[in-house]
Amino acid sequence: MAVYTEVPDDELAAFVVAYDIGEVVSFKGIAEGVENSNYLLATTGGRFILTLYEKRVDPADLPFFLELLQHLSANGLTCPQPVAGRDGEALRKLCGRPAALVTFLDGVSVRRPTAAQCAALGSALANLHEAGKGFGLKRPNALSVSGWRPLAEAARGRSHVVAPGLDETIAAELDALEAGFATLSLPEGVIHADLFPNNVFFLGEELSGLIDFYFACDDWLAYDLAICLNAWCFEPDQSFNVTKGRAMIEAYHAARPLLPEEIEALPLLARGAALRFLLTRLVDWLDTPPGALVKKLDPLEYLKKLRFHQQAADATAFGWRA
Amino acid sequence: MAVYTEVPDDELAAFVVAYDIGEVVSFKGIAEGVENSNYLLATTGGRFILTLYEKRVDPADLPFFLELLQHLSANGLTCPQPVAGRDGEALRKLCGRPAALVTFLDGVSVRRPTAAQCAALGSALANLHEAGKGFGLKRPNALSVSGWRPLAEAARGRSHVVAPGLDETIAAELDALEAGFATLSLPEGVIHADLFPNNVFFLGEELSGLIDFYFACDDWLAYDLAICLNAWCFEPDQSFNVTKGRAMIEAYHAARPLLPEEIEALPLLARGAALRFLLTRLVDWLDTPPGALVKKLDPLEYLKKLRFHQQAADATAFGWRA
Numbered sequence: 182m183a184v185y186t187e188v189p190d191d192e193l194a195a196f197v198v199a200y201d202i203g204e205v206v207s208f209k210g211i212a213e214g215v216e217n218s219n220y221l222l223a224t225t226g227g228r229f230i231l232t233l234y235e236k237r238v239d240p241a242d243l244p245f246f247l248e249l250l251q252h253l254s255a256n257g258l259t260c261p262q263p264v265a266g267r268d269g270e271a272l273r274k275l276c277g278r279p280a281a282l283v284t285f286l287d288g289v290s291v292r293r294p295t296a297a298q299c300a301a302l303g304s305a306l307a308n309l310h311e312a313g314k315g316f317g318l319k320r321p322n323a324l325s326v327s328g329w330r331p332l333a334e335a336a337r338g339r340s341h342v343v344a345p346g347l348d349e350t351i352a353a354e355l356d357a358l359e360a361g362f363a364t365l366s367l368p369e370g371v372i373h374a375d376l377f378p379n380n381v382f383f384l385g386e387e388l389s390g391l392i393d394f395y396f397a398c399d400d401w402l403a404y405d406l407a408i409c410l411n412a413w414c415f416e417p418d419q420s421f422n423v424t425k426g427r428a429m430i431e432a433y434h435a436a437r438p439l440l441p442e443e444i445e446a447l448p449l450l451a452r453g454a455a456l457r458f459l460l461t462r463l464v465d466w467l468d469t470p471p472g473a474l475v476k477k478l479d480p481l482e483y484l485k486k487l488r489f490h491q492q493a494a495d496a497t498a499f500g501w502r503a
Numbered sequence: 504m505a506v507y508t509e510v511p512d513d514e515l516a517a518f519v520v521a522y523d524i525g526e527v528v529s530f531k532g533i534a535e536g537v538e539n540s541n542y543l544l545a546t547t548g549g550r551f552i553l554t555l556y557e558k559r560v561d562p563a564d565l566p567f568f569l570e571l572l573q574h575l576s577a578n579g580l581t582c583p584q585p586v587a588g589r590d591g592e593a594l595r596k597l598c599g600r601p602a603a604l605v606t607f608l609d610g611v612s613v614r615r616p617t618a619a620q621c622a623a624l625g626s627a628l629a630n631l632h633e634a635g636k637g638f639g640l641k642r643p644n645a646l647s648v649s650g651w652r653p654l655a656e657a658a659r660g661r662s663h664v665v666a667p668g669l670d671e672t673i674a675a676e677l678d679a680l681e682a683g684f685a686t687l688s689l690p691e692g693v694i695h696a697d698l699f700p701n702n703v704f705f706l707g708e709e710l711s712g713l714i715d716f717y718f719a720c721d722d723w724l725a726y727d728l729a730i731c732l733n734a735w736c737f738e739p740d741q742s743f744n745v746t747k748g749r750a751m752i753e754a755y756h757a758a759r760p761l762l763p764e765e766i767e768a769l770p771l772l773a774r775g776a777a778l779r780f781l782l783t784r785l786v787d788w789l790d791t792p793p794g795a796l797v798k799k800l801d802p803l804e805y806l807k808k809l810r811f812h813q814q815a816a817d818a819t820a821f822g823w824r825a
Binding site (some may be wrong): 189190191193204205206207208209210211212213221223285286287288289290291292293382384385 | 511512513515526527528529530531532533534535543545607608609610611612613614615704706707
């Protein structure tokens with residue numbers, strides 16, 4: 182959540198002439214996204230987000246991300262839309278980094294979503310999955326089940342500082358999920374994979390757009406729903422709010438009907454999604470030096486979510502009504 | 504250059520209803536100013552900067568800053584204008600911190616000002632000094648000559664890591680400046696005291712506004728000009744650009760005629776301004792732990808400027824034509 186690369190006015194001016202967007206009116210570094218440098222650029226032609234891709238993003242992935250936004254926009258989803266330069270290219274260089282301009286979306290992200298907002302999210306998620314159909318590029322999910330064991334290894338021997346016995350909890354869960362996931366066969370497609378409330382904009386109760394597609398990849402569509410159940414439907418005390426879960430699942434189902442096997446798999450997918458964020462947060466927690474000005478997200482939050490899902494006999498635990 | 508306090512959507516909404524500015528449309532933390540948390544807030548009523556004042560700002564100074572912006576705006580200067588709530592108050596609380604809303608200014612700050620931009624700055628600085636007349640509140644300059652010895656003490660014994668013999672250079676300069684400043688008697692008023700290029704916006708060659716008045720105070724007006732000569736008229740190799748200096752001084756003089764004693768004092772004031780930024784940068788440099796994600800400004804830049812000014816026989820060294 183920072184600007185890593187400062188863009189001087191002269192380099193900005195040279196960059197902007199490649200586009201048909203008029204003259205620069207204002208330019209502010211914004212605190213959005215943890216991975217890249219982001220600027221809010223206003224010109225006589227409109228408002229845009231300028232992103233400079235920093236080291237943690239693989240440049241080989243950028244065509245996937247930008248073409249995906251283009252594809253989703255063209256298919257009716259409200260998300261940032263890449264702006265091509267006069268030469269037709271959306272991806273270019275600025276200050277030695279890959280850089281792209283996308284349209285600005287109005288809206289504000291919510292800290293504590295209401296059930297109505299959870300429903301709006303469920304509907305938008307289904308629309309995203311529908312809009313993703315026919316997208317030609319592929320990107321495997323590096324943070325799905327095959328990526329979890331290396332993360333668990335990275336934390337092993339150190340995780341007890343976060344919670345006693347955490348290594349053992351993770352090892353047992355990993356065994357169970359690797360076995361369980363191997364039995365699943367579910368509809369696949371493009372998923373957002375990180376659709377937390379901070380990546381969703383609202384204007385009042387109206388969902389106004391989705392942002393930050395830099396974890397988007399190919400995976401089971403229902404796994405994306407499981408990520409959102411984790412991210413949206415727990416209360417601050419980590420109790421699951423069944424009303425919100427039901428609102429989200431039913432709204433999703435109304436826009437893209439879930440198959441019986443997707444509904445059956447939800448508890449396992451929710452456990453997987455909980456373990457994925459538990460592991461990445463745990464490794465970040467252990468690897469971030471004390472005093473660093475980076476906001477560390479609490480891994481224990483996801484341990485509590487995991488424990489809830491381990492008790493879920495079926496999707497009714499999340500509010501699903503058969 | 505960071506957002507220190509995160510403002511959740513619900514607290515923002517509760518804050519905004521105190522104003523007659525419509526509904527929130529977007530809200531972004533921006534990387535502007537080193538001392539406070541700043542947000543760009545767009546509502547159906549316009550665009551604003553929301554500032555939450557963090558620990559380094561003395562709350563007792565806030566009425567001075569906000570009323571000064573009001574006074575300067577009312578007297579024709581283009582600067583952020585505090586927005587009062589429905590109750591007439593411009594200063595209130597948000598997330599436990601003093602907070603204020605000001606109008607948004609278009610424009611982009613320039614990295615390498617041209618001579619024309621230096622002239623525009625000189626003219627705007629004189630206008631600021633004229634507009635400040637009659638302002639009722641007072642704030643002494645804590646970083647004028649009486650504040651330098653404590654800073655020198657704070658760095659003593661450590662400054663050689665920045666440059667060999669720096670303690671001795673500072674001690675000798677401090678003695679000379681304390682003696683020299685004691686002999687001066689110059690027109691006083693409200694000065695900006697930190698009018699670096701990053702605090703000045705341009706739209707093309709046109710100066711569109713001045714921002715960041717959080718060092719503003721009462722001091723000699725010509726000292727503010729000396730600060731600007733330092734901040735605007737040196738080239739990246741730390742050579743003084745006489746064309747830029749002349750452009751700035753003459754434009755200032757045309758808008759607010761300099762007295763002979765102000766012109767005579769310029770070399771001494773420029774040395775003082777150089778020592779002031781040398782000292783604050785030096786202490787920040789020595790006190791910032793390695794690896795901290797704070798941009799450290801180079802104290803040596805100001806040592807080089809100081810050395811230039813020590814050789815200046817009179818104001819013609821800066822381009823002044825008698």
